[in-house]
Amino acid sequence: MPNRPSASAAQARLVPGATDAAPGQDGWQTDAMDERTFDRSGQHASVIGLGTWQLGADWGDVDDKQALAVLEAAAESGVTFFDTADVYGDGRSEQTIASFLSGRPDLHVLVATKMGRRVDQIPENYVLDNFRAWNDRSRRNLGVDRVDLVQLHCPPTPVYSTDEVFDALDTLVAEERIAAYGVSVETCAEALTAIARPNVASVQIILNPFRMKPLREVLPAARAAGVGVIARVPLASGLLSGRYTKDTVFPENDHRTFNRHGESFDQGETFSGVDYTTGVEAAAEFAALAPEGYTPAQLALRWIVRQPGVTTVIPGARSPEQARANAHAARLPELSEQTLAAIDDLYERRIKEQVEGRW
């Protein structure tokens, strides 16, 4: 995967008071991050991006001021890739991004949205007329004529094998409604089917120290085909921060309360599909592996960034502090062989059996 040099000066935000970059000539500081390329579309993304499901709904309450502060903190820390969806807060996440970027014409952020989960999950809904209507709504929410990257949002499995679906997506590109398209998938098998389509620019998949199967089954194929990989749920919904205990109570309107067993959507989206008790115990072991200078969350992110074939990793953040700490992981030193081996061993012992058969 080509690793762009640091983002250009034009892409670096001037940040008053940032602490982890050298002062600029005028006393302000820049905080650029390495970018990687989506080979098929030629688009670029910071190696650590930002997931913005939290700015919509399903993670307890995040008010508008806090949501804008998260976007600001990420952008000022060098993040140039935001992942959103038309369904996050039923458009609130897209609208918040639009509101933030409209006040920041100097920023160059690649915005990837998703479509398809505001209707019944049947293959018959994945047709050109619906795509146009969904895209019209996202363009309005995002305040753009053309969406940078649109992803099918974990559609029913047969959708990946339907030629007409990809013809319709090509039509959206030809109509200049979108610059490029990709898919967000649940399983490795779905990822491989999508990668075989010639114009799929990106595959978004769960990848983290508790979800390793894509390392073997998806990343090599994506690299060979020039398809970008967007690694989602990188902190296993926060588990890998090592902050939760068996007694942690999440808000009622948080999927970590209401989707623990897949009651509302795929179980794999909550704690990576790992049973909570096992997850908390394994996360405590994981946290103990964090080298000096790393938080456990940063260890997880650094581990993902170093996997060949990953284009960008998109941690969700509920506070500016989290967004900043996550971006900083891109600048931490390489992990030792010993730490890497211990992470592999933890996965083999505690996690693999729970997740590999299903996703």
Ligand SMILES: NC(=O)c1ccc[n+]([C@@H]2O[C@H](COP(=O)([O-])OP(=O)(O)OC[C@H]3O[C@@H](n4cnc5c(N)ncnc54)[C@H](OP(=O)(O)O)[C@@H]3O)[C@@H](O)[C@H]2O)c1
């Ligand atoms: N089907 C799909 O396409 C799909 C599904 C899921 C997610 N996504 C995308 O992927 C993004 C990331 O996944 P995710 O948000 O589900 O899970 P995640 O990134 O694994 O976990 C996010 C949670 O981790 C905790 N966290 C974040 N930064 C932290 C830090 N620096 N220190 C300690 N804890 C930290 C926060 O938990 P607290 O809330 O406890 O503070 C936060 O809510 C989403 O925002 C969304 O854009 C897409």
